[in-house]
Amino acid sequence: MISKSFNLYKLLPWVVTCILLSPIIAIVLSAFVIDDSGSFQHLLDTVLLTYISNTLLLILCVVLFSICFAMPCAWFVACCEFPTRRTLQWVLMLPLAMPPYIIAIVYTDLLDFSGPVQRTLRQLFGWQSANDYYFPDIRTLLGASVILALALFPYLYLLLRGAFLAQSGGLFQAARSLGLSPLRAFWRVSIPLSRSAMAVGISLIAMETLGDFATVNYFAVSTLTTAIYDTWLELGSLTTAAKISSVMLLVLVILISLENYSRRKQKVYQRNGSVSTDIRFVLTGWKKWGALTFTWLLISLSLFIPIAVLLYYAVHYFAESLNDDLINYTINSLWLAFLVAILALAVALVVNFYQRLNPGLGAKSAVRLSSLGYAVPGTVVAIGVLIPLTNIDLWLNDLFISWGLSSLGLVLSGSLFILVLGYLVRFSAIAVGSVDSSLVQVSPSLDLASRTLGHGPAKTIWRVNLPLIKKGLLTAFILVFIEAMKELPAALLLRPFNFETLATYVYQFVSDEMIEYAALPALMIIVLGLIPFIVVNNMLEKRS
Incomplete structure (x- = not known):
């Protein structure tokens, strides 16, 4: 017994x-199964390379936008002192609860030709049609990248904030005592010490971007994810969908391998410590207002504005x-x-x-x-x-x-x-x-x-x-x-x-x-x- x-x-x-x-395992084995329908070969001869290039370009753009959003926020919250900092340190995590496709439909409704933003501009300046002015089209790969970054940047923010807090304050102070400005000390000390956290956060964002379907499909951006969906539900070819999935797995393995390879020789030794209140430098003047504007504007774009628009429609169409x-x-x-x-x-x-x-x-x-x-x-x-x-x-x-x-x-x-x-x-x-x-x-x-x-x-x-x-x-x-x-x-x-x-x-x-x-x-x-x-x-x- x-x-x-x-x-x-x-x-x-x-x-x-x-x-x-x-x-x-099933996906890996499917890569070696012969496709009798010829669908995969047809995709390979026509649009598969476009799907792959769009996917890689989308990942690159989302990662870059996420870094631009997350890095300043993590630095402000972890290493600076300014009004509402304590509130921001947890509010900046809330966009993780927002599905990207919901943010996408809100901003499409706001920024389309018939939306309130362009309609207001036409009324103010007397424009009659789209030929009278230029307004960027949100339904593009770049637009999808911004939307995904607004929803995914908290992954990187959380990891970078933790990394900045875990760093020994003495290292940053030593850099300042050697004549470096706070900005230069940030680039020369804090960022290199946070490289591991940044690599993990970027990997998470890249994997989430690789798996997104609703946002890219809504914006008509052809990626490997939309190819799988169309191949299975429209063409009815499970074998072809499995082969495209194996391509996505290959992209995923390459991303993870690059992340590990970039950190293969990295070793960070630092005394245990954290950024305490007395080490945080106080932001004043235009720096304080710049930090407040950047952080709260980002929260508004990723959370408050989408919720406000949805509340408006939910109330008016509740019945x-x-x-x-x-x-x-x-x-x-x-x-x-x-x-x-x-x-x-x-x-x-x-x-x-x-x-x-x-x-x-x-x-x-x-x-x-x-x-x-x-x-x-x-x-x-x-x-x-x-x-x-x-x-x-x-x-x-x-x-x-x-x-x-x-x-x-x-x-x-x-x-x-x-x-x-x-x-x-x-x-x-x-x-x-x-x-x-x-x-x-x-x-x-x-x-x-x-x-x-x-x-x-x-x-x-x-x-x-x-x-x-x-x-x-x-x-x-x-x-x-x-x-x-x-x-x-x-x-x-x-x-x-x-x-x-x-x-x-x-x-x-x-x-x-x-x-x-x-x-x-x-x-x-x-x-x-x-x-x-x-x-x-x-x-x-x-x-x-």
Whole structure:
């Protein structure tokens, strides 16, 4: 009995890891499958290189804009003293709760030819048509880059702020004492010491940009993500979609490899310390007003203005928007996000406690492999999940027919099972990382003390470890819940017939240029993301 339980305890983490890795393995294997339809070869001969170049250019532009947005904010909040600094340090994180496609529809509505901005300009200056003046078109690759950067810059801001706070204040003061101005000391000392955090933040932003579908599709920018969506839903070629997904995986591997290669020889040694209040230099005059203007204008563009526009439409079209469909889709989103968060938490507990009870290369490998899904775009995960489950469904149907029974239908690939699995593959890494960061703070001596008192591993986990990491567990649950509420690409590709989430419901109205009816469900997505996000931030502030 003990042997069987021991084998199960050893086997379960690897079973979970293999399930989470199966979509990636399926995508890699699909690269070697011959495409009988010839669709992939046709794409390769015509537009595939354009898709790849657009994708790389989009990533580059989003990263550059994100650096321009995040770096000054992180420096102001971490190393300067000015009014509202304490408020800004957490408000600047809130745009993470804003799906980029919602920001996109708001600014398209505001800045289009028929929008209030251009209409006001025509009334003020007497212009009659678009031929009388020039106004930049937001529905371009550059416009999509700015929109994505407004939604994604908090990733880099959080990491850079943490890096600036962790730096020894004496290094910066030494640079100042050698005659460097604050700006030159920032470029010569603070930025080189924050290179690791910047590389990780840039990688996160690049991966999120690579996986974006709704924004680029709404702006008619052809990328690899839109190619996967069109190939599967319009051409019906799963093999071709899988091959394009393998190209995206290759781009992803190149991005991660470049990030690791750029830091291969970097070693930073500094005395433990932080930027304390007495080291922060006080901004006065035009510098103070410049910092206030930049930070609050950025928050207004990325959060306050989109919410204000959505509130306006939601109030004016409330009666038409509030219907049974909205209520049903809200319930669908809530229970789906709740279920995925619970399952992701279970996965995190299995692999992390396996690592804690069996420290070594094998356990670390299980944790790292189970976390690969978050680095893979949602469209790629969707195709990777579709391939094995569709083949299993076909095999089961053939088996039942050979037994003289009626076919089962698409019991896996055509049900909610595939949607839950796709979300789980995508977001388990968030829970794994959060639980791991909490668990490493629990001293192993507590486990040893529990064992000497006669408690086994299971009772030690239940009585000692879980109570000590309950905040980390709640944080993991909330973060996965927020991401699942916002997820669109995987939901569009994997949802069964007659099943919608708030994200897909909003996207339908966005596709039909009906922002008025998309406003209320979009606000619900934002609110359901903002409230848990604020709760998590307060928990982390209290813990620190």
